Amino acid sequence: MTTDGIDPAPEERRIVDDALCWQLAYLHGQNEITLTASGPECTIQALLALVNLGAHVRALTSDEATPWQMAVRRLTLVTDELLATLLVPLDDATDAQAVETWQRALSEVHALQ
DSSP, rough: TTTTTOOOOOSSSSOOOOHHHHHHHHHHHHHGEEEEETTOOHHHHHHHHHHHHHHHHHHHHHTOSSSHHHHHHHHHHHHHHHHHHHHHHOOHHHHHHHHHHHHHHHHHHHHHO
């Protein structure tokens, strides 16, 4: 709505950035990962969605340079590493490091929002 109370024509409305929509969808998907005493868990559907969304986010933001965009890109990389531990568990120390790195990256994104 404009300051005079008249709604602008559709072509004048601000179009939301496509990359931002993908980034927000990706961040919403992070809620599908739960940490349990035995490690991270999520459904296979969530795992596949996060991997695909992450690849799309990285492609859309390859030359972005804001701190938040860089943090989201980093989160996509560490999330892939975390999800890989679900498919091919390594030793406990490596898996724990993947969880810790993911938690730091997720916290960094939230701090920059």
